[in-house]
Amino acid sequence: MSREPDPQAQAVLDLLDSIPRPPTYALSVPSARDALESFFANEDPEPVGDVADFSIPGPDEDVPVRLYLPEGEGPHPALVYLHGGGWVIGSLDTVDDVCRGLVNRVGCAVLSVDYRLAPEHPFPAALDDAYAAVEWTAAHGDTVGVDPGRIAVGGDSAGGNLTAGATLMARDRGGPEIARQVLVYPAVASPVVHDFDSYEENGEGYFLERESVAWFYERYVARAADQRNEYAAPLLARDLSGLPPATVVTAGFDPLRDEGREYANRLAEAEVPVTDYHYEGMIHGFVSLPDYLDAADEALDDVAADLEEAFYSG
Structure with a gap:
């Protein structure tokens, strides 16, 4: 039985093929950053109640963040959001549309985190910044219209890795209570x-290349000793019990498909409540392409429903 991407996803792939550009792993770091910025530029931002850029204290230096607030009076529950980009590329701007979409769907605040990037700042810098943002939201969210008692953490791709790592840290360190983790x-x-079939099946031709995954990882996890660190690779964690309820979104034509599904299974085995949304015809990055893919809106609706339950039920 042949597998083919959803026609809308194939149209995106065809568009990418029509643009003469090397794959990420063949670019310099600055060029890779520029390419992602231009591809995910949000030229028609969805209105929200308010947007403010500022910095919060980090473990080594201040961390830039962008706070999105919904219409209406606070305090609002908050999602701390961590962008994708292989820990090397990506920024507040590359997830602007996702953050705005969730603010309006859920009626929550979103604190988007501009964590430090590799290779200038290898592991654990990005994770330390992510966890510092969670701690800051719990300690000082009330100063910016956020309810410190209702915090979720989420992110896509590398941001999903940081989400999983930050929730493990919060559990292990007795840190802030997290209402939900969203792993896209x-x-x-x-x-x-680890080695998964999806690396081979989807390693070329579906937006995220297997060689690019290796290129990102080599720059982020610079020390061999960290390659078996469960905070760098949460699938290595022996014990996943006691973690927040999880939303896991995966795509059928994504090299990362199988590890995301395996993590969802591991969480469920540890009796962590999990909702698992699998979009068989989709490619990596699809949630950030609502102008091209109907499934992006569907996935944001799925995530929003889970966040609403976490924030407003009980």
Whole structure:
């Protein structure tokens, strides 16, 4: 039985093929950053109640963040959001549309985090910044219209990795209570330990290349000793019990498909409540392409429903 992407996803792939550009792993870091910025530029931003850029204290230096607030009076529940980009590329701007879409769907605040990037700042810098943002929201959210008692953490791709790592840290350190973790096609494996069929099946021709995954990982996890660190690769964690309820979104034509699904299974085995949304015809990055893909809106609706339950039920 042949597998083919959804026609809308194939149209995106055809568009990408029509643009003469090397794959990410063949680019310099600055060029890779510029390419992602231009591809995910949000030229027609969806209105929200308010948007403010500022910095919060980090473990080594201040961390830039962008706070999106919904219409209406606060305090609002908040989603701390961590962008994708292989820990090397990506920014507040590359997830602007996702953040705005969730603000309006859920009626919550979103704190988007501009964590430090590799290779200038390898592991654990990005994770330390992500966790610092969670701690800051719990300690000081009331100063910016956020309810510190209703916090979720989420992210896509590398941001899903940081989400999983931050929730493990919060559990292990007795940190802030997290209402939900949202893992959108998360990168949770270690290439020195794990190998999945989806790396081979979807390694070329579906937006995220297998060689690009390796290129990102080599720059983020610079020390061999960290390749088996469960905070760098949460799928290595022996114990996933006691973690927040999880939303996991995966795509059928994504090299990261199988590790995301495996992490969802591991969470469920540890008796963590999990909702698992699998979009068989989709490619990596699809949630950030609502102008091209109907499934992007569907996935945001799925995530929003889970966040609403976490924030407003009980």
